[in-house]
Amino acid sequence: MDTLISLADGFAIALTWQNLLLALLGCFLGTIMGALPGLGPSNGVAILIPLAFTLGLGATPSLILLTSVYYGAMYGGRISSILLNIPGDEPAMMTCLDGHPMAKNGMAGQALSLSGIASFVGAFFATWGLIFLAPQLVKIALLFGPAEYFALFALAFMTLGGVSSTNQAKSAFAAALGLGLAMIGVDTQTGVPRFTFGEVHLYDGLDFLVAIVGLFALSEVFIFLEHRHGDANGSADKIQVGRLTPPLSMLKQTTPTMIRSTALGFVAGVLPGAGASLGSFISYAFEKRLVDSEGKTFGKGDPRGVAAPEAGNNAAAGGALVPMLALGVPGSGTTAVLLAVLLSLNITPGPLLFSQNPDVVWGLIAALFIANIMLLAMNIPMIGLFTRVLMVPPRILMPIVAMVSFVGIYGISGSSFDLLVMIGFGVMGWVLRKLDVPLVPIILGTLLGNSMENNLRRAISIDNGDWMTLIDSPLSITLWLIAIIGFILPLIIGRKVKTKMHSSRDEEGAISD
Amino acid sequence: MSDRVFGLFGLLLAIGFAFASLAIEESFLSDAVGPKAFPLIIATILGLSSIGIALKPDASPSWPDLGRFVEIMAAVVVMVLYAELLPVIGFVFSTAFAATYLTWRLGSGAVASVVTGVGTSLGIYVVFHLLLGLSLARGPLGF
Known part of the structure; x- marks a missing residue:
């Protein structure tokens, strides 16, 4: 009951x-960014973060703006999957398999509206899941001491590669690189400068927003420059959108599918290291096995x-918002970027967020509901507009992305030094993506590095320098065990899952959802 | 092959990081762990994972040929110039220049590039500065 009252307060804030x-x-904006191939949710949110700050928005309004972008991008990804057979972002990869055949059969409009409704159902019930699950998780998290937090951070890093990771060494490398970057600057506990090489600009540490925008947005520009697939799209007009409402029989046929997929997707989102790409993959694979085990209709334009x-x-x-809000440990790329938003606003996510800033949490959750309804309303009648946006060629779009990134970062600090650092991160992001090193652990490392170290030092200082304190409670032992299993499991089954996920199409880039 | 080079580079990075950690000056007021321990742990992980990458390399990615590579480097140079010139000649001119260059290199014709570049610059200026009140770099002409 308390939950519902808090939710009502949240609506009062959001409305x-x-x-x-x-x-x-x-x-x-989110729908557009999701729809445009090359701009996923992490990129979209990353570019807009600096703007939200420089506009001087408060905590709740910034979060409302950016989570709307996040949800919007999840909706938008399907548009180019269906119309062009190019996923707008990685989670929309699976939608190509049946969405594009449906479009070829002259049912593009129905596929678009059906997927819009499915997106709504998924997001709507997941938000309810968030409301009820997050407070439960908070209760557990309140038992955490510094040692447990240290274990939790380790868990986040070790599982972030996810079950779809093929090379755990690269995930570990990325995490260590991110943590190492976080160490730059004056040590908060003793006041000595570390890794600054006498450069005054580095005493404050690297701004993680600079790192995020460079790694995600600028590296994308370099990828485009490398391939210059300038005019790859522009074929959206070849496909007739056709009737925009799915017939009732189709809705009836797909209702059980939506319910099952929502449940599966939500669980995949909550689990560390899974995220939306895996959510859509598991849902598709499960549904295919369940209703079409002989492979007759799936892949040929089955609405399910x-x-x-x-x-x-x-x-x-x-689901991915649950661990981010309740524990302060994001499970996916975009939620890592959202964590950056919270940290920059001086809000520490985690169990205390629910008691100290209930207005932020519940305002955000209410905003998710509102955004969802808006997205449904926007995505069905206005689909024509979004399909037209798809025809903006990358040669015009990418320079705008680059320039907006520069504007945003310059707006925060007004220093050219930050821009140079951002370019450096852009180049680094390009090289690492070529080498298939995931970028999300780097971001998470720069975000969580300092608080991970502080928890470690606090835990050991409390116990007078005894390092065994890290594993002397059942809770921390459990967390370490999960972390180790999460790290080793992909070594065994990872290759299989990844090949399956990518069998439909070969994707470049290591940004996941 | 790429991964072997990458692993070797990572290992050098880890060693460098470890040395830099050891060189951190300890303050006389230190906690039980001190400022060196965590960076050393990170250096260890960095080193071990680099060795892992070098020993079990993935298939090499398709690296761009020299021309494409120069292309990217040129874009980096333009961006660096942009960052340096921004406070000197102001937002509108430098952005128009950088956006024109990028549009051109991504495959637009000369005239179309200039139009798009100037349009991007003015568009961002109007939306972000005039409408949203963001402070952009000012040049000698005030914009």
């Missing part, structure tokens, strides 16, 4: 004209094959 407008703007991955990926997007 101001400013917040509604921001949600609308976020949904609109459109509904399953879309409900799954949107539910996973909601």
